[in-house]
Amino acid sequence: MKQEVAASASVVIPKRKKKNFFQRLWANRVFFLMVAPGTIFLIIFFYIPVLANVVAFQNFQYTDQGFVYSVLHSPWVGFDNFKFFFQSADFWIVLRNTVGYNLTFLLLNFFFAIFFGVVMSQMRKARLLKTYQTMMLFPYFLSWAILSYFVYAFLSSDKGIINHMITAMGGSSIDFYNAPWVWPFIIIFLGVWKGIGYNSILYFATAMGIDPSYYDAAMIDGASKWQQIKNVTLPHILPIATLMLILNIGGIFRSDFGLFYLVPRNSGSLIDITQTFDTYIYRALTTTNDIGMSTAAGLMQSVVGALLIFITNWIVRRKQPESALF
Amino acid sequence: MRQKKHITAVEIRKFSAGTDLFFNIFIGIFALSCIIPFFFIIILSLTKESDMTTYGYQFWPKHFVLTSYVYLGKMGKQVLQSLGVTVFVTIVGTVMNSLFSSTYAYAISRRDFAYARFFTIFALISMLFVPGMVPTYLVVTQMLGLQNNIWALILPMSFGVYNVLIMRSFFKTSIPEAIIESARIDGASEMRIFRSIVVPLAIPGIATISLFTSLGYWNDWMNALLYINVDNLVPLQYLLVKIQNNIQVMTSQMQAGASAAMVQNIPTEGMRFAVVVVATLPIALTYPFFQKYFVKGMTIGGVKG
Numbered sequence: 283m284k285q286e287v288a289a290s291a292s293v294v295i296p297k298r299k300k301k302n303f304f305q306r307l308w309a310n311r312v313f314f315l316m317v318a319p320g321t322i323f324l325i326i327f328f329y330i331p332v333l334a335n336v337v338a339f340q341n342f343q344y345t346d347q348g349f350v351y352s353v354l355h356s357p358w359v360g361f362d363n364f365k366f367f368f369q370s371a372d373f374w375i376v377l378r379n380t381v382g383y384n385l386t387f388l389l390l391n392f393f394f395a396i397f398f399g400v401v402m403s404q405m406r407k408a409r410l411l412k413t414y415q416t417m418m419l420f421p422y423f424l425s426w427a428i429l430s431y432f433v434y435a436f437l438s439s440d441k442g443i444i445n446h447m448i449t450a451m452g453g454s455s456i457d458f459y460n461a462p463w464v465w466p467f468i469i470i471f472l473g474v475w476k477g478i479g480y481n482s483i484l485y486f487a488t489a490m491g492i493d494p495s496y497y498d499a500a501m502i503d504g505a506s507k508w509q510q511i512k513n514v515t516l517p518h519i520l521p522i523a524t525l526m527l528i529l530n531i532g533g534i535f536r537s538d539f540g541l542f543y544l545v546p547r548n549s550g551s552l553i554d555i556t557q558t559f560d561t562y563i564y565r566a567l568t569t570t571n572d573i574g575m576s577t578a579a580g581l582m583q584s585v586v587g588a589l590l591i592f593i594t595n596w597i598v599r600r601k602q603p604e605s606a607l608f
Numbered sequence: 609m610r611q612k613k614h615i616t617a618v619e620i621r622k623f624s625a626g627t628d629l630f631f632n633i634f635i636g637i638f639a640l641s642c643i644i645p646f647f648f649i650i651i652l653s654l655t656k657e658s659d660m661t662t663y664g665y666q667f668w669p670k671h672f673v674l675t676s677y678v679y680l681g682k683m684g685k686q687v688l689q690s691l692g693v694t695v696f697v698t699i700v701g702t703v704m705n706s707l708f709s710s711t712y713a714y715a716i717s718r719r720d721f722a723y724a725r726f727f728t729i730f731a732l733i734s735m736l737f738v739p740g741m742v743p744t745y746l747v748v749t750q751m752l753g754l755q756n757n758i759w760a761l762i763l764p765m766s767f768g769v770y771n772v773l774i775m776r777s778f779f780k781t782s783i784p785e786a787i788i789e790s791a792r793i794d795g796a797s798e799m800r801i802f803r804s805i806v807v808p809l810a811i812p813g814i815a816t817i818s819l820f821t822s823l824g825y826w827n828d829w830m831n832a833l834l835y836i837n838v839d840n841l842v843p844l845q846y847l848l849v850k851i852q853n854n855i856q857v858m859t860s861q862m863q864a865g866a867s868a869a870m871v872q873n874i875p876t877e878g879m880r881f882a883v884v885v886v887a888t889l890p891i892a893l894t895y896p897f898f899q900k901y902f903v904k905g906m907t908i909g910g911v912k913g
Contacts, residue, residue: 313715313724324769327739328734334746337743414636417639423827427887428887430852431881441661443667445664507623
């Protein structure tokens with residue numbers, strides 16, 4: 283096939299090498315047309331905002347002569363915005379919450395996704411299995427705006443079904459939306475619950491793709507089901523699982539905004555336990571309108587994220603070169 | 609013979625009947641926990657308002673009524689408006705994103721495109737670094753001036769690098785270069801090749817990214833939270849956010865002819881849940897049919913440069 287391609291290429295554009303720069307641009311005009319919308323999008327919604335991060339080093343002032351003018355004429359303050367953010371009491375709370383929740387999600391998602399994926403790959407009834415998968419994917423397709431109502435129906439302090447059950451059994455009801463101590467559990471449960479249908483698919487597909495003759499061989503050697511899973515299924519899954527774990531480390535400073543902002547219903551007494559970088563930045567932008575400081579916080583988040591991706595990619599390239607991102 | 613052997617081999621690696629039953633119960637319960645809350649919300653939207661105040665939220669209320677939906681119909685101008693905004697944004701946005709992402713992916717998947725490598729890297733870089741909420745906010749509101757403009761809900765999601773990667777690997781694996789070559793020998797222009805040969809072959813891939821994208825638009829409330837503060841541009845999901853603590857957004861739209869008694873008896877709780885049902889039902893009813901495309905998109909996701 284390669285020969286065919288080469289041969290026909292020489293028929294259609296015989297003097298390719300001799301074209302000058304402008305002829306080359308003209309020859310690619312249709313392809314330029316095809317990448318044009320995406321290129322414009324990336325410039326406006328990626329490259330310009332990336333450059334706009336310079337306001338993190340400014341005391342940004344709005345002017346009525348356009349954004350670029352505002353940026354060029356705002357006073358530079360060096361790293362003051364970063365200092366202000368790092369020295370505030372909020373910083374440590376936000377850092378603790380974001381990293382703490384993310385590490386927990388990382389480990390629990392890793393464990394449960396593999397567990398569900400492997401168990402489902404060993405189930406006998408394919409139709410039931412399909413039904414389970416369909417049901418488990420449902421929350422994944424819903425927004426936190428919707429799910430926050432699901433949660434409220436269970437947790438509402440006066441009408442919620444959980445308090446209904448607690449009082450029916452003689453206990454005293456809990457004002458969940460003012461009880462910070464329960465929220466780490468609620469948030470972690472919800473985060474894992476929403477994603478499990480999606481996260482387990484990868485492992486399910488990997489486990490289903492294992493050559494059955496491995497199992498045959500193990501059975502001939504007298505391996506029990508658990509020994510088969512331990513010695514056949516898991517070793518096949520572990521490389522991809524490790525890769526997923528490492529890749530997700532890059533997102534350790536990011537959080538699912540809706541889970542931390544909408545589900546606790548923006549309740550004041552829960553802020554200390556639900557505040558992450560993303561909600562902090564949003565609240566700084568909307569309540570104090572501190573453009574410089576909120577940009578600085580976001581920039582730090584992005585820089586750490588990018589560094590983590592580079593570091594993990596470097597590690598992956600050494601251990602498992604074929605899985606490296608770049 | 610070979611076929612038969614294959615099937616027995618598949619059977620062999622399953623659980624024994626007892627273990628299978630145990631895990632069926634375990635996973636079955638978990639799977640139920642994923643859909644029961646939605647049924648609970650449907651029941652609540654059908655519960656008589658006074659029952660909710662007296663007995664709290666119940667799985668089996670004393671009175672099933674349609675009052676919430678009747679009120680939604682009578683004074684649901686805002687709900688209809690929001691539904692309209694959501695549908696418009698979803699359709700226009702999905703068309704734009706699928707078109708732009710596919711053409712971009714097609715161009716960078718072609719070896720004849722002299723600058724394919726440049727544009728691949730140009731797009732991939734955006735996956736490494738997140739520009740941040742505030743700079744994006746500044747660009748959208750200050751530079752583009754899109755505050756309170758419906759395009760603020762469409763443009764920020766009108767192209768997706770992840771979709772580009774899915775489509776690129778789709779083009780590379782399922783459209784052989786030979787077909788394109790033969791079309792060109794027959795004298796077809798690049799545009800013609802794309803329109804008449806590539807697009808028809810790429811329909812399954814386009815369906816996958818369209819579904820992901822439309823779901824993203826349908827579920828988006830973040831852009832509205834940042835850029836919209838006029839009622840007539842509030843999409844359904846953001847309406848849910850706004851009525852979490854304050855049903856006024858909806859009741860203020862009450863038609864002029866409404867009597868005072870009607871205003872007093874507004875089933876505020878039930879109406880909230882009815883709006884949740886309206887926002888969820890389209891997804892609940894359609895996704896089981898498109899699930900295979902979603903699963904395909906998820907497993908194809910492990911693409912790389």
